[in-house]
Amino acid sequence: MSIKSVIYRSARLSNLYPTLYLGLEKIAGIPLKYQLELTTACNLACPFCTHKDLTQRPKMMTLEHVRGVVQSIEKELPIGLFKRFLLFNLTGIGEILLNKDTFEIIKYLKQKGAMVTFADNFTLMKEDYVRELINLKVDNIFISFDGATKKTYEAMRVGATFEDTIANIKRFVAVKKELGVTLPNLNLRFVPTSENINELPRLVDLVAEMGVKIIDIPQLYVVDKMNTLLKALERDFQRYKKEALQKASEKGISLSFSNPFVSEQKQPIKKCTMSQNSMYIDASGYVLPCCLITQMGDYEKVVEQFNQGNVVQDGVGAVWNNERYRNFRDTIKKNKVPLMCDMCDLYYGDKE
Ligand SMILES: C[S@@+](CC[C@H](N)C(=O)[O-])C[C@H]1O[C@@H](n2cnc3c(N)ncnc32)[C@H](O)[C@@H]1O
Numbered sequence: 162m163s164i165k166s167v168i169y170r171s172a173r174l175s176n177l178y179p180t181l182y183l184g185l186e187k188i189a190g191i192p193l194k195y196q197l198e199l200t201t202a203c204n205l206a207c208p209f210c211t212h213k214d215l216t217q218r219p220k221m222m223t224l225e226h227v228r229g230v231v232q233s234i235e236k237e238l239p240i241g242l243f244k245r246f247l248l249f250n251l252t253g254i255g256e257i258l259l260n261k262d263t264f265e266i267i268k269y270l271k272q273k274g275a276m277v278t279f280a281d282n283f284t285l286m287k288e289d290y291v292r293e294l295i296n297l298k299v300d301n302i303f304i305s306f307d308g309a310t311k312k313t314y315e316a317m318r319v320g321a322t323f324e325d326t327i328a329n330i331k332r333f334v335a336v337k338k339e340l341g342v343t344l345p346n347l348n349l350r351f352v353p354t355s356e357n358i359n360e361l362p363r364l365v366d367l368v369a370e371m372g373v374k375i376i377d378i379p380q381l382y383v384v385d386k387m388n389t390l391l392k393a394l395e396r397d398f399q400r401y402k403k404e405a406l407q408k409a410s411e412k413g414i415s416l417s418f419s420n421p422f423v424s425e426q427k428q429p430i431k432k433c434t435m436s437q438n439s440m441y442i443d444a445s446g447y448v449l450p451c452c453l454i455t456q457m458g459d460y461e462k463v464v465e466q467f468n469q470g471n472v473v474q475d476g477v478g479a480v481w482n483n484e485r486y487r488n489f490r491d492t493i494k495k496n497k498v499p500l501m502c503d504m505c506d507l508y509y510g511d512k513e
């Protein structure tokens with residue numbers, strides 16, 4: 162196993178790398194972490210996801226766009242070696258297997274020596290794709306799977322079929338085993354809602370049966386009504402969490418939780434480093450300081466109103482250092498909340 166994959170396995174969650182493990186957040190002022198949305202097309206309609214509100218025609222990031230963005234990053238890096246520390250998370254508001262350039266884009270990024278990770282709904286993960294992703298040595302894939310029973314899973318992942326997705330996950334695990342490879346690391350990600358948290362303990366059994374070893378329970382972001390319903394169930398959640406953790410330890414599964422009730426533990430906004438260490442780039446090249454902002458209301462309007470510039474048109478260096486971005490960082494440093502962060506569940510401060 163390479164050093165990079167050891168580091169990666171330890172970091173486990175892509176957003177901890179490389180900040181936490183290498184102490185490298187940026188080089189020559191440029192971040193090493195980029196979230197690139199490859200498409201806004203999706204085959205599902207999950208009730209907690211902002212995708213359901215999109216009105217424009219699906220957008221696709223092309224290989225040419227990605228080349229341009231990467232070249233603009235490389236221009237800023239003092240020594241080519243640093244390319245090896247770049248991390249691309251190819252997750253946006255869409256399903257990347259619907260972009261015909263996805264595999265070429267991954268190939269290009271891997272040839273550059275970058276680490277590649279993405280989240281996927283696994284409904285379209287046919288065997289050819291599995292073999293290609295293994296062949297390309299993708300570092301990490303988050304499998305989005307939000308229920309332990311057919312009824313709940315299909316209510317959370319509208320348009321997907323429980324049995325088919327499970328078969329796709331099991332096939333990925335089986336092909337990795339057949340080829341004797343460790344990459345891609347597979348993490349199952351379960352977004353907690355009031356509708357599915359009672360299935361957490363059962364999820365552990367199901368995941369063990371699938372052969373996946375890691376479960377990640379993130380926070381449910383800003384779906385107002387769903388969030389309120391979930392918050393009303395905190396006591397139940399703690400009970401299910403305890404039971405799930407007990408089962409996970411018996412079955413040798415690593416189970417980690419973000420706190421879905423985190424708003425009670427908000428931090429001062431000056432502690433938010435998102436606009437200093439990473440960039441979220443939408444399928445047209447428009448930049449937001451962080452991916453949480455994509456879930457804060459009407460995504461298309463949010464991008465139109467709050468984008469910090471366009472890296473496909475102007476390159477990463479120009480956008481990163483433009484006045485708008487600098488003002489955004491200054492506002493946060495002064496512990497003031499920029500308008501686009503108004504609904505952030507993680508940080509608080511005075512109004513801008
Ligand atoms: C927007 S999806 C895009 C990738 C792919 N379509 C999928 O579902 O994995 C990326 C991740 O965000 C999660 N997600 C979507 N809406 C969310 C929300 N309101 N709160 C927390 N996570 C959310 C999904 O479950 C998925 O793991």
Ligand code: SF4
Pocket residue numbers: 203204205206207210211212213253254255256282305
């Ligand atoms: S969570 Fe993923 S699969 Fe579900 S609607 Fe959003 S983008 Fe599509």
Ligand code: SF4
Pocket residue numbers: 430433434435436450451452453454501502505506507508
């Ligand atoms: S939405 Fe929250 S996490 Fe994102 S940049 Fe704003 S304050 Fe930071």
